[in-house]
Amino acid sequence: MNEPTVFIVDDDLAVARSLHWLIDTVRLRVETFSSAQAFLDGFDASKPGCLVLDVRMPGMSGLDLQERLAAQRINIPIIFITGHGDVQMAVRAVQAGAFDFVEKPFNDQDLLDRIQKAIAFNSGERDKEAQRAQLRALFAGLTPREREVLDMVVEGMSNKAVANALGLSAKTVEVHRAKVMEKMRARSVSDLVKMAMQRDAWSKL
Amino acid sequence: MNSEGDMLLLALVVLGGSLVAALTLLGVLLLRLREAERRVSEKETTHESVLDRLQENEYRLRTIIESEPECVKLQAEDGTVLEINPAGLRLVDANQAADIVGRQIYSIVAPECIDSYRENMRRVFAGEALVYEFKAITLKNRIAWMETHAAPLRDARGNIYALLGITRDITEHKQAEEQARRHQTELARVARLSTMGEMATGIAHELNQPLSAIANFSRGCIRRLRSGGMSPNELIEPLEEVCAQAERASDILRHVRDFVRKSESQLKPMDVNQIVRAVIKFTEHEARQHRTLVRLELDPHLPKVLADAIMIEQVVCNLVRNAVEAMVEANSPRREVVIHTRRFAAQAVEVEIADTGPGIDAAVIDQVFDQFFTTKREGVGMGLAISQSIIEAHGGRVRAESGRDGGAILRFTLQLSEQQAHKRERADSLHS
Numbered sequence: 001m002n003e004p005t006v007f008i009v010d011d012d013l014a015v016a017r018s019l020h021w022l023i024d025t026v027r028l029r030v031e032t033f034s035s036a037q038a039f040l041d042g043f044d045a046s047k048p049g050c051l052v053l054d055v056r057m058p059g060m061s062g063l064d065l066q067e068r069l070a071a072q073r074i075n076i077p078i079i080f081i082t083g084h085g086d087v088q089m090a091v092r093a094v095q096a097g098a099f100d101f102v103e104k105p106f107n108d109q110d111l112l113d114r115i116q117k118a119i120a121f122n123s124g125e126r127d128k129e130a131q132r133a134q135l136r137a138l139f140a141g142l143t144p145r146e147r148e149v150l151d152m153v154v155e156g157m158s159n160k161a162v163a164n165a166l167g168l169s170a171k172t173v174e175v176h177r178a179k180v181m182e183k184m185r186a187r188s189v190s191d192l193v194k195m196a197m198q199r200d201a202w203s204k205l
Numbered sequence: 206m207n208s209e210g211d212m213l214l215l216a217l218v219v220l221g222g223s224l225v226a227a228l229t230l231l232g233v234l235l236l237r238l239r240e241a242e243r244r245v246s247e248k249e250t251t252h253e254s255v256l257d258r259l260q261e262n263e264y265r266l267r268t269i270i271e272s273e274p275e276c277v278k279l280q281a282e283d284g285t286v287l288e289i290n291p292a293g294l295r296l297v298d299a300n301q302a303a304d305i306v307g308r309q310i311y312s313i314v315a316p317e318c319i320d321s322y323r324e325n326m327r328r329v330f331a332g333e334a335l336v337y338e339f340k341a342i343t344l345k346n347r348i349a350w351m352e353t354h355a356a357p358l359r360d361a362r363g364n365i366y367a368l369l370g371i372t373r374d375i376t377e378h379k380q381a382e383e384q385a386r387r388h389q390t391e392l393a394r395v396a397r398l399s400t401m402g403e404m405a406t407g408i409a410h411e412l413n414q415p416l417s418a419i420a421n422f423s424r425g426c427i428r429r430l431r432s433g434g435m436s437p438n439e440l441i442e443p444l445e446e447v448c449a450q451a452e453r454a455s456d457i458l459r460h461v462r463d464f465v466r467k468s469e470s471q472l473k474p475m476d477v478n479q480i481v482r483a484v485i486k487f488t489e490h491e492a493r494q495h496r497t498l499v500r501l502e503l504d505p506h507l508p509k510v511l512a513d514a515i516m517i518e519q520v521v522c523n524l525v526r527n528a529v530e531a532m533v534e535a536n537s538p539r540r541e542v543v544i545h546t547r548r549f550a551a552q553a554v555e556v557e558i559a560d561t562g563p564g565i566d567a568a569v570i571d572q573v574f575d576q577f578f579t580t581k582r583e584g585v586g587m588g589l590a591i592s593q594s595i596i597e598a599h600g601g602r603v604r605a606e607s608g609r610d611g612g613a614i615l616r617f618t619l620q621l622s623e624q625q626a627h628k629r630e631r632a633d634s635l636h637s
Contacts, residue, residue, distance in 0.1 A: 012414050012418070014415065014418040014446065014449070014453070015414055015418045015421070017418070017446065018418040018420075018422045018425070018446065018450075019421055021421060021422055021425040021443055021446075022422075022424055024425065025425055025428040025429055025432075056410075083409075083410050083413050104413045104416075105413065105416060105417055106417075108420070108421065108424040108425075108428070
């Protein structure tokens with residue numbers, strides 16, 4: 001399930017098959033699609049990997065597909081394959097966030113290296129995303145009161161100050177705080193501070 | 206003199222054109238003159254008073270002609286200028302009448318226009334009224350285009366004794382015309398080049414597909430063989446793919462050839478020299494920009510060939526541009542392209558394009574017509590390949606060689622049109 005997949009989208013079936021044959025040599029899973037639409041319809045966004053995409057295709061072009069994926073917030077890295085004299089298209093693709101591009105005819109090692117890099121990049125992104133999701137889940141498990149206590153603790157307020165601010169007894173604050181540490185799986189206040197900073201950083205994104 | 210005056214008036218009426226105002230006056234004069242004549246017979250007025258009136262009329266006429274803003278002149282059959290008005294003197298840059306009156310009109314006609322001018326003179330003296338254009342070189346060596354409305358002048362007995370010409374300077378008009386024409390050819394050239402460019406790019410893109418596939422399949426095989434653990438049986442499938450893609454590539458090229466051949470139906474008897482001259486018009490500007498001299502050595506007595514003019518223009522254009530580009534790229538100090546046309550054997554005409562560039566390396570001389578063979582930094586290698594297809598579709602041959610004094614020489618032949626016709630007849634008779 002978590003094995004990376006190289007998605008090939010090329011309207012030229014022979015080229016798609018030949019890329020499959022070539023990429024097989026580095027033991028990566030490969031799925032080929034004969035059009036941008038077929039990819040949009042059949043691709044499982046939960047799968048890690050990268051997309052190898054021909055710039056020129058009849059119907060939805062590679063650039064169009066890139067746009068559609070961006071609109072759907074699908075962040076799979078894209079390696080564009082461009083033909084002779086398509087430099088301008090390649091520049092546009094990279095400006096629109098493409099991971100990389102190779103110009104036909106390309107060197108096999110070059111393409112494979114770029115694919116590996118794209119997959120590594122994607123897996124790093126996915127790890128980060130997983131962390132984010134986990135953290136979001138942890139924060140989501142807190143009660144509103146616990147969240148208040150947490151916010152004050154990470155700002156460096158003492159239990160007493162928190163108790164005063166919230167009109168609670170110091171004892172009650174102590175209990176909330178222990179609960180927060182437990183739910184957040186934090187070993188120390190500094191762990192909590194880090195988590196809160198990460199949450200704030202993402203919320204700004 | 207009176208009927209001569211009438212004739213002069215009549216001629217002016219015939220010429221019309223720019224003289225509308227003068228003509229109205231002249232018309233009135235003519236009526237009065239006729240009236241005067243009638244009075245001579247009817248009222249038997251004294252001879253003296255008639256002469257007076259005629260003299261008066263002649264004087265008026267002369268005044269009109271003298272003040273006429275356009276050149277009015279009389280010429281004798283041999284081209285001697287008999288009379289010319291002040292506007293005419295200004296037109297030919299003469300200071301006084303003696304500079305031109307009594308001299309040959311041919312002294313101000315450009316050499317290349319003299320033959321046609323003589324012919325026009327002959328026709329006017331045979332009784333025709335004509336409008337003709339010619340290039341003039343004035344007494345101050347100014348080059349100007351002139352347009353003359355000419356009519357024969359007859360004496361009392363009806364004999365033509367002079368040519369009456371009203372001439373104006375049409376240089377500006379000519380230049381505007383020329384500019385429009387140049388613009389047109391430039392557009393045609395750009396359109397043609399972009400079509401060629403598009404075609405070449407299209408073919409390149411098409412061919413890239415099977416070539417990429419071939420490369421990928423082959424490299425996939427190599428990688429598997431290198432890392433071991435691949436049985437020969439597993440090679441069969443990808444190698445079959447490689448073969449199929451190679452066939453696909455050759456199909457694309459066959460398609461290009463067919464495309465070129467399809468236009469065979471447009472073959473018409475054509476003058477090769479005319480085709481060459483047309484191309485030079487497109488390429489002249491470019492050649493001049495690259496300090497290249499294009500020289501034509503065309504055999505004027507060539508029979509017509511069977512050709513599609515547009516396609517042969519494309520070939521000549523390719524070859525000339527190749528020559529220019531080769532010299533520019535090699536930074537040749539002397540840059541000259543010479544185009545020869547000549548009879549080749551009994552049934553063909555040969556066109557030769559020779560340059561003073563670096564010539565063709567003996568090692569690659571057999572490859573220059575191959576698709577995608579290029580020595581140019583920016584070349585796609587289609588120019589000569591397409592040229593060859595075109596010439597072969599015409600039933601001709603292309604050859605490339607290095608000149609004895611360096612430089613490249615490209616030659617192609619085209620079949621004579623009569624010979625082609627013969628062949629077809631023979632083929633037809635065989636079929637029937």
